Amino acid sequence: MAVLTNLPTDLLRTFIAVVELGGHSKAGAHLGRSQPAISLQIRRLEELVRAPLLSQEGRSIQPTSAGEALLSYAREMIRINDEAVSYFHRSDKTGVLRIGLPTDYAVAFLQRSITRFSLDNPDVELEVHCDLSRELHQHLRADDLDIIIAVMPTAQMPYLSRTWIEQPIWAAAEGYRDLAHRPVPLGAHPEGCDYRARMIQALDATERRWRVVYTGPGISGLQNAVLNGLCVTALTRATMLPGMRVLDEAEGFPALEPLRVGLFYKHPRLSPAGLQLVSDLVAGLDSVGSNAQLLDV
Known part of the structure; x- marks a missing residue:
């Protein structure tokens, strides 16, 4: 029968701290251990997983490909451990x-x-x-x-x-009718919004004209602008409200990038x-x- 290797949570916690805090010294200060002790724990963890976990890139320490793989497991294992402790x-x-x-x-x-x-x-x-x-x-x-x-x-x-x-979708008021000879009236969050970028990219790719007629930082203002027929926009299914409908490719609105x-x-x-x-x-x-x-x- 094969002997399974246990990964101690203290070693995993140290590994996470080194990666997320940016080095052995900062991890040691956070965990209350010396830098040599931190280095020793990392070496022990590397022995257990049989792979190098960290690499030095200039003055920064980055996880190796094996370290990236372990990091995702380690975060979940420590989260579950701390959730159990937190219960008590x-x-x-x-x-x-x-x-x-x-x-x-x-x-x-x-x-x-x-x-x-x-x-x-x-x-x-x-x-x-x-x-x-x-x-x-x-x-x-x-x-x-x-x-x-x-x-x-x-x-x-x-x-x-x-x-x-x-998956974002095109949303409009139920009574909205697209006029092919007019630019698409877009409602969007300010520059930098991922939904805004996807709408513009999709319309540009099909050479449809557009113009932004409503800009606002909040989702409720954007929803109201759509319901009032002022604009169309990109939403998720969860933010579609009664009184809205989905626009599709048959109406000239190409699928948006996920x-x-x-x-x-x-x-x-x-x-x-x-x-x-x-x-x-x-x-x-x-x-x-x-x-x-x-x-x-």
């Missing part, structure tokens, strides 16, 4: 938790998870920040936010926990409350797997 230390869930949600993505089910979390954890203060995805990524890197949901410009990004695919969306956080920086919210959000994502194509990181 519920009184530790206090403090402020800063969450970033994108203005250009339907997050209704995520907002429900956040609301339930707030009701179940009254000692935790939530601060929700809505912005363009590119801004949310910057805020997370700068430690201005703890957890973000954001559209991904590339398939691999730091601090990624879960990723899934969303979006890759991710859940991001820096595990070493998260409080017990943050770890619990991450688990709640992951559970919420799993529950909508039939509407969004969930991908393994």
